[in-house]
Amino acid sequence: MRLAKQIAKHDRLYHAEDAPEISDPEYDALVRRNAELEAAFPHLVREDSPSRKVGHTASASPLSKVRHEVRMMSLDNAFNAEEVEEWIARVRRFLSLAEDAPVAFTAEDKIDGLSCSLRYEQGALVRAATRGDGQVGEDVTPNVAHIADIPQQLAGDAPEVFEIRGEVYMARADFEALNARLMDDARAAAQEKGEDFDPAKVRQFANPRNAAAGSLRQKDASVTAQRPLKFWAHGWGAASNVPGATQAEVVRRIERWGVPVSPLFARFDSASDILAHYETIATQRATLPYEIDGVVYKVDRLDYQQRLGFVAKAPRWALAHKFPAERAETTLESIDIQVGRTGKLTPVGRLAPVLVGGVTVTNVTLHNRDEIARLGVRPGDRVVVQRAGDVIPQLVDNLTRDEPRPDAKMPDFSRCPECGSEAVAEEGEVDVRCTGGLICPAQRTERLKHFVSRGALDIDGLGEKTIDQFFALGWLESPADIFRLNQRREDILALDGWKERSVDNLLASVEARRQPDAARLLFGLGIRHVGAVTARDLMKAAAVLEEVRRRAEAFDEYRRKNPREEGEKPSPFKMRMDQRAKDIFGVADQFGATVAESLADFFHEDHNRAVWDDILSEVSPPLYEVETKDSPVSGKTVVFTGKLETMSRDEAKAQAERLGAKASGSVSAKTDLLVAGPGAGSKLKKAEELGIEVIDEAGWAKIVAEAG
Numbered sequence: 009m010r011l012a013k014q015i016a017k018h019d020r021l022y023h024a025e026d027a028p029e030i031s032d033p034e035y036d037a038l039v040r041r042n043a044e045l046e047a048a049f050p051h052l053v054r055e056d057s058p059s060r061k062v063g064h065t066a067s068a069s070p071l072s073k074v075r076h077e078v079r080m081m082s083l084d085n086a087f088n089a090e091e092v093e094e095w096i097a098r099v100r101r102f103l104s105l106a107e108d109a110p111v112a113f114t115a116e117d118k119i120d121g122l123s124c125s126l127r128y129e130q131g132a133l134v135r136a137a138t139r140g141d142g143q144v145g146e147d148v149t150p151n152v153a154h155i156a157d158i159p160q161q162l163a164g165d166a167p168e169v170f171e172i173r174g175e176v177y178m179a180r181a182d183f184e185a186l187n188a189r190l191m192d193d194a195r196a197a198a199q200e201k202g203e204d205f206d207p208a209k210v211r212q213f214a215n216p217r218n219a220a221a222g223s224l225r226q227k228d229a230s231v232t233a234q235r236p237l238k239f240w241a242h243g244w245g246a247a248s249n250v251p252g253a254t255q256a257e258v259v260r261r262i263e264r265w266g267v268p269v270s271p272l273f274a275r276f277d278s279a280s281d282i283l284a285h286y287e288t289i290a291t292q293r294a295t296l297p298y299e300i301d302g303v304v305y306k307v308d309r310l311d312y313q314q315r316l317g318f319v320a321k322a323p324r325w326a327l328a329h330k331f332p333a334e335r336a337e338t339t340l341e342s343i344d345i346q347v348g349r350t351g352k353l354t355p356v357g358r359l360a361p362v363l364v365g366g367v368t369v370t371n372v373t374l375h376n377r378d379e380i381a382r383l384g385v386r387p388g389d390r391v392v393v394q395r396a397g398d399v400i401p402q403l404v405d406n407l408t409r410d411e412p413r414p415d416a417k418m419p420d421f422s423r424c425p426e427c428g429s430e431a432v433a434e435e436g437e438v439d440v441r442c443t444g445g446l447i448c449p450a451q452r453t454e455r456l457k458h459f460v461s462r463g464a465l466d467i468d469g470l471g472e473k474t475i476d477q478f479f480a481l482g483w484l485e486s487p488a489d490i491f492r493l494n495q496r497r498e499d500i501l502a503l504d505g506w507k508e509r510s511v512d513n514l515l516a517s518v519e520a521r522r523q524p525d526a527a528r529l530l531f532g533l534g535i536r537h538v539g540a541v542t543a544r545d546l547m548k549a550a551a552v553l554e555e556v557r558r559r560a561e562a563f564d565e566y567r568r569k570n571p572r573e574e575g576e577k578p579s580p581f582k583m584r585m586d587q588r589a590k591d592i593f594g595v596a597d598q599f600g601a602t603v604a605e606s607l608a609d610f611f612h613e614d615h616n617r618a619v620w621d622d623i624l625s626e627v628s629p630p631l632y633e634v635e636t637k638d639s640p641v642s643g644k645t646v647v648f649t650g651k652l653e654t655m656s657r658d659e660a661k662a663q664a665e666r667l668g669a670k671a672s673g674s675v676s677a678k679t680d681l682l683v684a685g686p687g688a689g690s691k692l693k694k695a696e697e698l699g700i701e702v703i704d705e706a707g708w709a710k711i712v713a714e715a716g
């Protein structure tokens with residue numbers, strides 16, 4: 009349905025029928041979106057646009073009509089302090105006020121009721137009317153006769169004609185009592201007729217505002233008489249004489265005539281004061297006896313109000329600063345999958361737009377499959393969205409989880425929506441990842457950045473920004489393209505910020521990696537679980553990259569031919585796979601099936617093999633040999649235990665390797681040296697029993713430093 013039509017429908021349900029179908033935050037989000045569209049396409053704004061209309065026409069109402077002498081307006085909204093400040097800046101600009109010229113404002117709570125205009129002539133109430141569409145409202149004169157807050161005669165001397173405008177509302181407690189009474193009456197009526205009583209069929213009011221409107225707008229005023237309605241004034245319409253020069257003066261005057269005004273009404277000299285008053289009102293909101301949905305600010309001086317005038321449907325001199333709804337209800341329209349930069353598949357809920365915490369929310373993360381299951385959400389569900397402070401919006405409740413939705417389209421976690429690659433979850437993990445790696449557009453730039461990073465190929469001058477830029481230009485589809493940048497020398501030179509020298513430096517650092525370290529290259533591919541240390545272990549055992557691939561394919565074949573047997577328990581199966589992984593890859597120690605699986609997954613995919621071949625057509629890593637230094641620990645077996653303070657365990661092991669030593673994980677008769685940090689336990693005890701030399705971290709650092 010067209011947005012404008014949708015809004016018109018909800019206006020009718022809300023204003024004319026007092027039976028809204030959507031929540032106010034949802035309605036406000038529709039209006040916001042409409043306003044954004046109109047701002048973007050001003051020539052398409054129609055005469056009947058919802059941005060120009062107030063309320064809803066009274067034409068279909070059974071009450072008689074009243075034409076307002078002075079139009080009844082709506083208010084423009086602000087949803088945060090920034091928007092309030094923008095409004096104040098607009099007011100100042102409009103009035104061409106000097107920056108330090110003072111402007112005073114009034115501020116009071118925005119009560120949730122319905123507008124009513126009370127026409128007094130010679131101080132006597134002659135007509136009460138609802139707002140209707142702003143021009144024509146409904147005559148509710150007999151109805152308001154029963155509202156104690158509305159005097160039939162103003163006290164003191166009143167002007168010849170004066171229309172007091174304000175809000176008819178129902179206090180919270182009265183609203184609850186009314187709903188309870190409607191329930192009791194319905195039950196009693198059913199009993200009397202001897203019918204079955206169904207509480208779900210009793211028509212109760214959704215909120216105090218609807219209750220007030222439904223109660224006032226009764227053809228039979230005796231019904232209104234039984235409803236506990238209240239009133240307070242916040243402005244005026246037609247007036248033969250306005251008794252005052254400021255908003256505050258006139259409001260106080262109305263109060264003296266015997267009509268209530270908000271107890272929180274006050275006048276302030278600065279913008280920061282009205283925002284402070286907003287905070288005060290916000291903290292009192294929950295304990296006030298009536299419902300409010302914001303704070304209304306008005307320019308105090310009436311001559312300023314006069315000059316500011318009106319826009320389509322609201323005065324320029326007033327603003328409603330709405331409280332953010334931190335929770336709001338809306339409809340979950342669909343569930344899509346987004347692929348993160350590391351390949352993680354994250355389900356995202358698409359929502360019918362709703363204002364939560366002052367911003368329009370259209371998406372929520374659903375985290376993972378477990379979260380979807382926990383909430384039981386499916387497209388079509390009514391859901392509760394929460395947003396507090398700067399926290400990203402969350403879906404906290406599903407209101408329709410018990411409704412069957414056999415046709416709901418649920419997200420597919422088996423394939424990556426970006427590249428079509430298989431998506432897999434590791435055992436025991438809820439997260440599902442795309443195996444597309446280097447071909448997956450969602451992951452590509454991140455992978456490229458990793459590929460050139462310091463721990464990997466370490467290419468100087470190819471920073472993150474450059475990668476993003478070259479990627480956007482289509483020059484870096486895959487890592488191998490880095491080595492083809494020399495063909496783009498002229499193109500790069502033509503870009504902003506590149507000079508001969510910087511381009512040549514970049515190309516030179518690329519050329520310097522034509523014979524890269526194989527372990528760094530392997531690490532740079534970003535295969536899951538293949539970190540820098542594992543990549544070195546793999547290369548030490550395999551010597552050439554192609555051999556790593558051959559071994560990964562051998563493991564792939566093994567796991568396919570030898571899946572978990574029927575009756576085989578998970579833990580013996582894992583032990584079998586771990587052992588097989590160590591055997592095939594020739595790596596002992598920390599190595600196991602997890603790494604082997606992800607290597608096998610990687611080489612299983614055609615596109616990864618293509619990227620691999622492409623890279624190896626551009627570079628030729630030399631045979632991998634651990635470069636060893638002559639050192640006092642060459643050929644010895646070193647074990648690290650306890651806490652290391654200045655380096656990670658991995659770094660210590662790498663140092664040992666560089667010094668020609670073998671780093672092992674356990675102490676045995678073959679151990680030559682134990683490096684023990686604080687907290688060392690059983691390994692230290694065993695080494696002492698075996699008479700093995702023990703040194704501390706400082707002693708180890710000395711050996712490393714001396715070897716150079």
Ligand SMILES: NC(=O)c1ccc[n+]([C@@H]2O[C@H](COP(=O)([O-])OP(=O)(O)OC[C@H]3O[C@@H](n4cnc5c(N)ncnc54)[C@H](O)[C@@H]3O)[C@@H](O)[C@H]2O)c1
Nearest residue numbers: 018019022028030031032035082083117118119123242304
């Ligand atoms: N849920 C729905 O389907 C639906 C549909 C239409 C409108 N609405 C809700 O109704 C409201 C829009 O209606 P609106 O056009 O009447 O605008 P509004 O209620 O946001 O603001 C204008 C009205 O605020 C009232 N008001 C209360 N305190 C006031 C004060 N201190 N000073 C001045 N005015 C004060 C006035 O009667 C004025 O007409 C929104 O809150 C919207 O969410 C909801």
Ligand SMILES: [Zn+2]
Nearest residue numbers: 424442444448
């Ligand atoms: Zn993908």
